[in-house]
Amino acid sequence: MANSPSGDSAVDRVVRVLDTFTADRTVQTASEIGRRAGLPSSTAHRIVDGLVHSGLLERDDANRIRLGMRLWELALRGSxxxxxxxxxxxxxxxxxxxxxxxxxxxxxxxxxxxxxxxxxxxxxxxxxxxxxxxxxxxxxxxxxxxxxxxxxxxxxxxxxxxxxxxxxxxxxxxxxxxxxxxxxxxxxxxxxxxxxxxxxxxxxxxxxxxxxxxxxxxxxxxxxxxxxxxxxxxxxxxxxxxxxxxxxxx
Missing domain, CATH: 3.30.450.40 (GAF domain)
Structure with missing residues (x-):
């Protein structure tokens, strides 16, 4: 995985995005995710778009982001x-x-x-x-x-x-x-x-x-x-x- 200028890998950045979700914070905008993950806005939007495309994140009708059902499915396999x-x-x-x-x-x-x-x-x-x-x-x-x-x-x-x-x-x-x-x-x-x-x-x-x-x-x-x-x-x-x-x- 390619590293960013700060030295963190693509996997690190994905984990930081996912870690912004908590039991109390289940829905966010892409901009809020980027700010909480400490990522540039363009990077956060790109990662979020990729995770939505893969089903690990989902968008609602208001364009807000939540954890996707596929993430739940994968987490339960052999857990x-x-x-x-x-x-x-x-x-x-x-x-x-x-x-x-x-x-x-x-x-x-x-x-x-x-x-x-x-x-x-x-x-x-x-x-x-x-x-x-x-x-x-x-x-x-x-x-x-x-x-x-x-x-x-x-x-x-x-x-x-x-x-x-x-x-x-x-x-x-x-x-x-x-x-x-x-x-x-x-x-x-x-x-x-x-x-x-x-x-x-x-x-x-x-x-x-x-x-x-x-x-x-x-x-x-x-x-x-x-x-x-x-x-x-x-x-x-x-x-x-x-x-x-x-x-x-x-």
């Missing part, structure tokens, strides 16, 4: 995330039916918690998580589990950065966070009251495959709600997901 979601979904439904609150599945992706699935009850409390959305590892209960079991290099890289407080209860001191992560590895779960929203408590457990933690399963409860039943239910669900993953490999 590890899809297999994990399929293995976890029946157990997540069991958790959600019992706890009757938000139930979520997240994986570690580029030093963030990426949420693959979320089930919610109509009467469930506050929750900012979205499917295909991301949250900081140090703030969300799922992220704390993923960070606790991540490779040491990942943990140190995250802890070396400024840690933003999402609420008054978010742990941002690196030494305190190290102690919290060590406790998660010792107990095999986390209860994180108010770490993202002061009115909520996140409860999360690891999901393993072949001994390695590959995901986190969590529920979001009202701040003062009991957590024991939710924790017991999550742990049983995580074991069922592990068995389902093992069966899918046979």
């Amino acid at each position: 590890h995330a899809l297999r994990l979601r399929q293995a976890a979904l029946p157990s997540m439904e069991t958790v959600q039916a019992r706890v009757r609150e938000h139930t979520q599945l997240a994986v570690l992706e580029h030093d963030e918690a990426l949420f693959l699935e979320r089930l919610s009850h109509p009467d469930a409390g506050a929750n900012i998580t979205r499917i295909a959305g991301r949250l900081p590892l140090h703030a969300s209960s799922s992220g704390l589990v993923l960070l606790a079991y991540a490779e040491n290099e990942v943990r140190e890289r995250v802890l070396a950065r400024p840690l933003r407080a999402l609420s008054a209860d978010t742990v941002t001191d690196p030494d305190s966070l190290r102690r919290l992560l060590a406790g998660i590895r010792q107990r095999g779960h986390v209860v994180a009251p108010g770490s993202i929203e002061t009115v909520s408590t996140g409860v999360a457990v690891p999901v393993r495959q072949n001994g390695a933690v590959i995901a986190a399963l969590s529920v979001v409860l009202p701040r003062d709600a009991p957590t024991i039943d939710a924790l017991t239910t999550l742990m049983a669900a995580a074991r069922r997901v592990q068995k389902a993953l093992n069966r899918s490999r046979d």
